[in-house]
Amino acid sequence: MNHQSFRKYSRRDFLVASSVGLAVSSFGRTLSAASTPSSPGRKVAKSTILFFLCGGASHLDMWDLKPKAPLEYRGPFQPIATSAPGVQLSEHLPLLAQQAHHLALINSVGATVNTNDHHAGYYHNLTGHVPDPTFLIQGNNRTPYPDDWPYMGSVVASRRPQRPGLPNAVSLPYKPSQAPYTRPGQFGAKLGVKFDPLFVYGKNDNPTEFQAPDLALTTGVTSNRFSQRNGLLSGLDAARRDLDQFASVHTWNDQQQRAISLLSSAATTRAFDVSHEKPETIARYGKTVNGMSLLAARRLVEAGVPFVTVFWSEENDAVAKKCLSGGGWDTHGNNFGCLKEELLPEFDRGFSALIEDLADRGLLDETLLMVTSEMGRTPKIGDPRSGGVKGAGRDHWTHCLTDVLAGGGIRGGQTFGSSDRLAEYPASRPVTPADVTKTVYHAMGIENLEAFDNQGRPFHLLEEGQPLIDLF
Template identity: 35%
Template sequence: MTAKKESHLWDGFHRRTILQIGAVGVCGLTLADFLRADTRSALDSSYRKRSIVNVWLAGGASHLDTFDMKPDAPAEFRGEFESIATRIPGVRICEHLPRIAERLDRMALIRSLTGMVDSHDGAMNATGWPPGNMKNLGGRPNIGSVVSKLQGPTNGNVPTAVAMISGYNPSEQAYFRSAGFLGPAFDCYTPDSEDGRANLTARLITQDRLSLLTRLDTLRRDLDARGNIQAMDAYTERAVQFVTSREFADALDITREPPAVRQRYGIGVDYRSRGAPLAKSNLGQQNARFLMARRLIECGARCVNVTWEEGAARRWDTHQDNFNALRNELLPPFDIGLSAFFDDLESRGMLEDVLVLVWGEFGRTPRINKDAGRDHYAPAASALLFGGGLKVGQVIGSTTRNGDLPADRPIQFQQMFATLYRHLGIDPVQATLVDTNNRPQYLITHTDSIRELTG
């Protein structure tokens, strides 16, 4: 079998992201890490079912044209869209988000997010740290890798952390899968999502299982020569269980969902916005990730990082033609997919345990540029949260008249992470990770949770 064929052995996946037997291990865990994870995962029972979904609006969504509209600002700031009422009295959001508006009383909106940097790589959304922090040691780990290291799996058939990234410029999204200085043993499991599919078939699992067992047998002999065969037996059993898990394969196969469910997410459904030409974006590719996130969490995943973007070069990075891009390509499918995801979690009784955070790497410039676009803007942005037992139906913070700076209650990026970590049962004040120089590193420096959300 050629290396090229082997790397795509599983339909919809790059096999190298799953199987790294020789130097690393299976599914991002070395032998020692895999066995230690079982001991680490003795979580308090109240936290074992808790999980997070970290949704990155890649490119930086315009806060002024989504959740923090400024109808009283001059025309060169307020833009083309009208605002609509939501289920929170007095709170209005963009007219192209009607489904989210209907559910906002069960969500929380932050309008004073600040402290970003002008960088598209998503480092701060994935790790809480600016890009390049501790680069000489491999960089900071993303939140899913931190959970894998500190708490380990709750279900041996399912990876602790999954990163569902798009096929557009994967290097910008590396932070969402990278374990940084923790090493590749704790990288997030990363399906190949370039065509919107992540399905495994029984035939290919069987075929790959034979290849896996051959490699494990070779490694078993090597370990036996060093007196480690007993540990290898335990590892082999767990590794094969994971890689050939029907439970995990089924979770990744969204075609097992009834057609009506997939249609609610807009998967494979064309849509038009006010008679506009058919949208260019691949709606199925984007919203399938929401549905797959729900299925993975139901199986025991604790952190799912999701990239949601148009898929073409523009994404949410609307330097030109901002309003047509949002009106016809971005906001309608996003409104459909996120609302369906919310409804799914709510109807299945999962909202108390699953905390969902939706945000971009920065906002967009308040003043519209000469190309009818908005440029990068780090001083202010918005974020949307729901689930996780949060106090919802509220808006936290505000920005000035033209949306250029927080007017009150500025929220730092790391405060969002403090809220996420505490939801998972990790105390950001006490928890540390040991870097490659054997020095303890705190997870974040701003350790205050957002008190309005958690009380």
């Protein structure tokens, strides 16, 4: 779009547009995706819950322990037997060990990216695409771009029919990370903002309550007043008519209608209301913002939402101070104390509860679960930023990590691939984030990844990678 095209519109036009967010969200290129039929003869997952461990979880202290490695690599944690013969987990995941017969551990996920920073790691593992050179140049200053490759949740959302009342993709309990350092890879991007997930926020101080800030009614706005305001939207038609030649206006209208549908729907309120769950259910998940987000995710898939993402909340000052991190899994210092005393117990309780709950409700076979992170941690103990070996931290490590899958047709109780003896690099059956992303699509019956830009030109959403068929 050239500068001349802007001069045809009055200040009033742009004030009207910006009042519903057009100015900030819809001048990027928007695309529509072709529908995808499920593969005939194969039962596909109806929903996916992605649990993303923000910060970079230590693969060799959780999933891929190396008890025979030198002490400066292996650390103090020991592997324990599980409900699945031959599958071992960290001793600090005892509840999850009882659910290991549902798990598939992919211990050979590698990467070709040497930025070793969070932004590139998010992008690679959330989209399946290798980060472009801008990530190498800008590092953690690299903001999300409209022409980025789309988040896997947005791709799934684009392949499912849109129903009134609930969106096709939801992310909670926050949007990583705080602006201006918003992580790339979690948006619709090339597919257009209409396929962005609905971001729902939660807080540690009141973990059973969730709010979607972009959709919440202003304080004092009753349902009746909301209905009246909705009626006033028709009065914008005249001002909007002059803007209709912008393709992006259609996105504005879609987003506006989605917001109205969500705000008006009792199903939306019910799906996010975990406070009416039984006290023992809340206790089983753990009454933390992460535990309640997993419980909300279960409620959302029960309500028919195809893709739910739980980003591990990093809003924990105590953990941030203790681990020399941002509050999540970025354990630059005191790696073992942070994992043993803070991170692993909360994760173990919440994720094991989710698996058990879905299985008890007969939903696990139709719900794919995935655990990943933006990176692993350095196998050799000692981050220079926290005092080296004395600081007992592990630095960023994008060269190897473990992904975990369960449900959704995945055969549980297995380990796929392996890392080398120090957990530094993939060894047998190496895979990439593209392979894992394609596996998610395959589980959900999404085989056709062709999409079209606003000129009707086709492009492929993810050419790299192959689904890991042996996992099913």
